[in-house]
Amino acid sequence: MSVIPVLHSEWIKIRSVRASFGSLLAVFAATLAITLLVFATVGRAEAEDGGDPVFGAFYAINFAQIAAIAFGATAVSSEYAHGALRTSLSAVPHRGLFHTAKTAIVAAAALVVGLATGFATFFVGQAFLGPYAIGLGEPGALRACAGAGIYLALMALLAAGLTFLLRSAVAVLSLLIPFILIVSFVVGDVAGGAAAYFPDRAGQQILHQNPSGALGPWSGLAVTALWATAALLTGRLAVRRRDA
Amino acid sequence: MTSIDLVDLTKEYRGTRAVDGLTCGIGPGRVTGFLGPNGAGKSTTMRLVLGLDRPTSGTATVGGLPYAALRDPLREVGALLDAQAAHASRTARDHLRFLVVSNRLPARRVDEVLEETGLAAVARRRIGTFSLGMRQRLGIATALLGDPHVLLLDEPTNGLDPEGIVWVRTLVRRLAGEGRTVLVSSHLMNETAAFADHLVVLGRGRLLADVSTGDFIERYGRARVRVRTGDPVRLRAALLARGHTVAEDDDGRWAVDGATAEEIGAVAAREGVTVLELADDRGSLEQAYFALTTAEAEFAAATSPTAPQEA
Numbered sequence: 369m370s371v372i373p374v375l376h377s378e379w380i381k382i383r384s385v386r387a388s389f390g391s392l393l394a395v396f397a398a399t400l401a402i403t404l405l406v407f408a409t410v411g412r413a414e415a416e417d418g419g420d421p422v423f424g425a426f427y428a429i430n431f432a433q434i435a436a437i438a439f440g441a442t443a444v445s446s447e448y449a450h451g452a453l454r455t456s457l458s459a460v461p462h463r464g465l466f467h468t469a470k471t472a473i474v475a476a477a478a479l480v481v482g483l484a485t486g487f488a489t490f491f492v493g494q495a496f497l498g499p500y501a502i503g504l505g506e507p508g509a510l511r512a513c514a515g516a517g518i519y520l521a522l523m524a525l526l527a528a529g530l531t532f533l534l535r536s537a538v539a540v541l542s543l544l545i546p547f548i549l550i551v552s553f554v555v556g557d558v559a560g561g562a563a564a565y566f567p568d569r570a571g572q573q574i575l576h577q578n579p580s581g582a583l584g585p586w587s588g589l590a591v592t593a594l595w596a597t598a599a600l601l602t603g604r605l606a607v608r609r610r611d612a
Numbered sequence: 613m614t615s616i617d618l619v620d621l622t623k624e625y626r627g628t629r630a631v632d633g634l635t636c637g638i639g640p641g642r643v644t645g646f647l648g649p650n651g652a653g654k655s656t657t658m659r660l661v662l663g664l665d666r667p668t669s670g671t672a673t674v675g676g677l678p679y680a681a682l683r684d685p686l687r688e689v690g691a692l693l694d695a696q697a698a699h700a701s702r703t704a705r706d707h708l709r710f711l712v713v714s715n716r717l718p719a720r721r722v723d724e725v726l727e728e729t730g731l732a733a734v735a736r737r738r739i740g741t742f743s744l745g746m747r748q749r750l751g752i753a754t755a756l757l758g759d760p761h762v763l764l765l766d767e768p769t770n771g772l773d774p775e776g777i778v779w780v781r782t783l784v785r786r787l788a789g790e791g792r793t794v795l796v797s798s799h800l801m802n803e804t805a806a807f808a809d810h811l812v813v814l815g816r817g818r819l820l821a822d823v824s825t826g827d828f829i830e831r832y833g834r835a836r837v838r839v840r841t842g843d844p845v846r847l848r849a850a851l852l853a854r855g856h857t858v859a860e861d862d863d864g865r866w867a868v869d870g871a872t873a874e875e876i877g878a879v880a881a882r883e884g885v886t887v888l889e890l891a892d893d894r895g896s897l898e899q900a901y902f903a904l905t906t907a908e909a910e911f912a913a914a915t916s917p918t919a920p921q922e923a
Binding site: 369370373374376377378380381383384385386387446449450451452454455457458459460461462611612 | 659662663664665666679680682683684685686689691693694696697698699700701702703706707709710711713714715716754
């Protein structure tokens with residue numbers, strides 16, 4: 369079978385299910401809304417207190433990643449609702465191709481929206497900071513804008529990979545979201561060394577001007593990429609092995 | 613022409629054999645009825661043909677190729693497996709559109725099949741709002757999308773109104789008439805008799821029969837003669853004297869088992885009894901089917917008392 373038509377077909381699938389297309393748009397929309405809200409109110413006060421000006425600019429990425437995870441999970445779980453997978457596999461019986469095409473479309477969509485989100489949140493936030501505003505020329509700022517987009521795409525892929533394995537967005541969301549909001553946050557400070565390698569912690573190194581700890585900006589992102597790859601490969605094995 | 617070939621096809625689920633050494637061919641140009649009680653392995657067989665389930669052993673091929681090796685499979689095979697197999701939040705149109713795109717079918721096919729299945733008016737409604745009958749029609753639209761040589765329809769009349777049932781009957785007859793291979797599963801015997809030229813009957817995953825519908829009824833059906841006469845007492849006495857069994861129906865007719873109209877007509881003529889009605893009754897597919905499956909069940913019980921129960 370040809371690859372391009374299958375990719376196009378996967379894009380139509382994402383567009384035509386509210387949950388997946390809605391959460392893709394939410395990555396951008398929610399992030400921008402929160403940036404506006406936060407920077408218009410407490411932006412200057414926070415900036416006056418000092419701290420990492422680059423990391424501060426990406427506060428709203430905390431929310432963007434939840435939407436990105438929801439997008440990755442629902443884009444895949446729509447196949448496992450209502451037995452839709454049987455129809456999909458009768459059109460594209462080559463399961464490797466099916467998995468690759470869906471993964472590629474999730475990656476591309478999340479990357480495009482993620483990059484737009486990264487740059488938009490940076491510029492919109494800085495617009496409120498007056499004398500404290502930084503530009504793309506600030507060390508680490510451009511890297512963080514691009515890195516935010518890549519990070520969001522990787523989190524979407526991590527969720528997508530897990531959903532191929534667990535076949536349910538609810539299962540994946542109730543695994544990943546508490547992990548990011550609570551486990552990584554709480555255990556992270558306690559466990560020290562190991563927590564730096566959690567997918568969210570490692571990936572967010574790229575949002576810092578001068579990342580501290582064992583992982584640098586790009587090596588941190590590489591660790592997140594390893595998590596996503598591991599999830600996708602396990603999911604791929606499940607797709608190829610299981611009866612539909 | 614394309615046919616479906618099953619060779620020693622076997623599928624086990626946790627020790628239960630859903631399909632057990634099934635070998636048969638389903639040929640083009642006729643409607644093959646796929647019969648068997650619930651759990652006989654009909655749906656599993658169809659899933660195995662489509663490569664959705666992996667066989668434990670044996671092969672299922674379409675036109676000599678395993679399904680996964682087909683280039684643009686929707687052009688070769690159209691399937692209705694489960695009318696629910698569509699995401700509820702998509703519109704009917706979007707559901708067909710991603711399928712058309714994936715197999716490089718002409719975009720106009722979407723509107724053509726929506727028109728053909730009577731769904732054009734609801735094309736932009738979400739599938740979740742559809743009635744069972746509308747979903748069934750969408751499933752049939754999906755099967756027809758690629759104008760395929762082979763059609764697998766699992767219980768296509770499920771949930772359809774009488775008009776819809778007649779429509780499906782006409783549709784499958786037409787598709788077979790165009791030289792396509794049409795396999796239609798059902799557990800409704802009289803309905804199947806109305807459109808199937810050929811029958812493949814399964815019981816507990818095994819092949820029980822692979823014959824034409826006419827031969828099947830002849831072989832397993834109970835032939836009898838229905839007769840209505842002006843002098844029931846004399847005719848009855850004459851028939852009993854010749855060793856026939858005679859039973860009276862509710863409506864005043866007599867049914868004579870295992871006889872032909874020629875025999876009974878001859879008896880009546882010799883006796884000089886007036887015959888008001890006389891007709892052969894070949895028996896229904898339903899009767900034939902029960903005769904076969906009852907015999908099979910007894911055989912199975914006698915030979916394998918420890919056989920696992922069908923799930």
